[in-house]
Amino acid sequence: MDDALIEVEGVTKSFVVRRRAGRFRRTRTVVDAVAGLDFTVRRGEMVGYIGPNGAGKSTTIKMLTGILLPSSGRLRVAGADPVRDRVRLAQRMGVVFGQRTTLWWDLPLRDSYELARRIYRIPDATYTRNLARCVELLELEDLLDVPVRQLSLGQRMRGDIAAALLHEPEVLYLDEPTIGLDVVSKRRVREFLARVNAERGTTVLLTTHDLTDIEQLCSRVMVIDHGRVVYDGGLDGLHEQGRSERTLVVDLEREQPPIELPGTRLVRCEGTRQWLAFPASASAAPLVAALAGRYALRDLSVREPEIEDVIARMYGEAVVAV
Template identity: 60%
Template sequence: MTAVIKTSALRKDFTVWHKTGRLRRQRRVVSAVDGVDLTVTEGELLGYIGPNGAGKSTTLKMMTGILSPSGGQVSVCGLTPVPQRTTLALRIGVVFGQRSQLWWDLPLSESFSLLRHVYRVPAADHAARLRRCRELLDLDAFLATPVRQLSLGQRMRGELTAALLHGPKVLFLDEPTIGLDVLSKQAVRGFLAELDARGDTTVVLTTHDLADIEKLCRRLVVIDHGRVVHDGTVAQLHAAYRSRRRVVVDLDAPWPADLVLPGASVERVEADGLRVTIALEDTTAGELLGRLAGSVALRDLSVREPEIDDVIARLYAGR
C-alpha cells in the first residue's frame, strides 16, 4: 500500500518561561512531540489518541503545515507540509474542533458554493460530492440556515462536508464529535464509516471519545508525553494490557463464599449474594459456565466484553 503520511523522528519543542524569583525567570524547553515515527497508508482510518497535552494536536498541526517541526521529517501526500503548504492545502481536508471554515453570517449552502471557488473545483465534481454528503449527513433541512444559527451537531456536519468538497486525499479530524448529542454522533460516525468503506480517503482521527475509536478504527496509535506507546489494533492493545472479559451471573440462592473457580476471580458480589461479577483470566466463558452449572443455582448469565476506556486508563496510569 502507498504511504500517504510518513514521519521520522518527528519532534516539536516549545520554550517555556517560569518565574524563579520576584524578578527572574528561567527558560525551559518542553518537547510536545518527541520522536514520532509513523506511516499511514492510502485509504486507512487511523485513530490517534492520548491524554490532554500528549502531543496529538501538535502532531496534526505539523502534518498540515500549521507548525514547523523542530526536528525530524514529515511528508504528507509526497509533500513537505510547511514549505509546500499551499499545494498541500488542495490535497487535504481539516476539521479542528472549534475552528470553522464556514462563513458565519451566510447560509450553509453559500459557504459550500464559496469553497468551490476557493479550491477551484469543477461544478460537476462539486455537485456530486455535495449530493453524497447531503444524503449521508442529512443536510437538506438546514442548508438555507445561516451558520450562526446552526446547532453544534448541524455545524459539525457542515464542517465535514466543507472539508471534503474539494476531494482531498487525506482528512484530518480533531475531536469531530466533541459536545455532540447522540443522534449527531451517530450521523458523524455513520458518515466516517461510509468514507472508510469507500477507501479513497485517508482519515486521521483524534478524539477522547473512545467509542468512536472502537466503532471506526482498525488501527490505533496511542501517544503520551510526545511519544508513541502503542501502534496496532484495539485487540492487540487489549492483549498487551491483559484486558479481561467479565461474566455477570444472577442466582436463585446466595453465592457460596468458599467456591473456587480455576482461571477466574470473583470481582463483585451484590444483591445479598444473588448477583456476582466474575473476571475471566485463563479460562473461557463456556468453561466457567460448565463449572458453575453444578455448583450454584443459575437464573441468568451475561458476558461483558472489556471496555477500551479501562485499558486506556491503565495505559496512561502506567506511563
C-alpha cells in the same frame, strides 16, 4: 514505501514556556510536545491516533497540515513537505478540529460551502455532486439555510465534515470529530466516515477519546504518550497489552446478593445496581444472555474503557492530563 501517503521520521516539536518567578523574573522552560515520532500511513488506511490529553495528538495534526513547523525530523505527506508545500497540499487534504469550526459563524451553512468551492476552485459539476452526496448522507438538507451560529454542536460538526470533503481530499485529518455529540449524531458521523473511506479510498487519521470511534472505524490504532508512539497495531492487541476491561452496569428488579458470573469480576454493588468488569477483547453477548436467563433485569448497559485507563495499565503508572 510506494503506497505511503504519510511519512514521519524522528519528528520533534518543542515549545518555550515562560513562567513568572518573582516580581521581575521569569523562568524559561523547553517543553517537548512531540519527542521523536516515527510512523507511516498507507493510502486508504483509516488509523486511530489516540492518547491522553497533552500527549501530542493535536500537535502532530498541526504539523502534518503545515500549521506548525517541526523542531527536527522529516515529515512528508504525498511526497511533499507540509510547510513548504502548504498551499499545494491544501488541495489534497481535509481537516476537522472538533473544538473549532471552519464554517463562517454568521452565514448560512450553504454560503460556507460556496466559499469553500471558490477557495479550493472546485469544478461546478464536482461541487454539485459532492455537496448533494454529503447533504444526503449527513442529513443536512434542512440546515443549509440556517446560520452556523444557530446550529447545535452535532449539526455543526456534520457541517464541518461535509466542508472538509467537498474538494475530494486524499487524506482527512479528524481531531476529536465526535466530541460532545449525542449518540445519534455520533452514529451518523461514523457511518459517513466509514462510507467515504470504503468508496473513495480516502486516507483518514482520527484522534479521539472515544474508543467506540476506533472500534467501529479503524483496523489500526497508534497510541501516543509523552510525544512518542508507544503502541502501533490492532485494537485487540491494545486491549490485550493494556489488560483493559469493559463494564456491565446491571440494574436488577430487586436487590440481590453480589452476582457471580464466569468471565467477570464484581467491581461494586449498590442496592439493585451492580458493576461487573470483563476483558475488553471479549464479547458482551454471552454475558448478557447469561444474566437475562438468571435474573429479572430492569436495565443493562456496557461501558467502554477510558483511553487513559488503557494506557495507564500498559505502563503501570497514572496518566496525568495536562
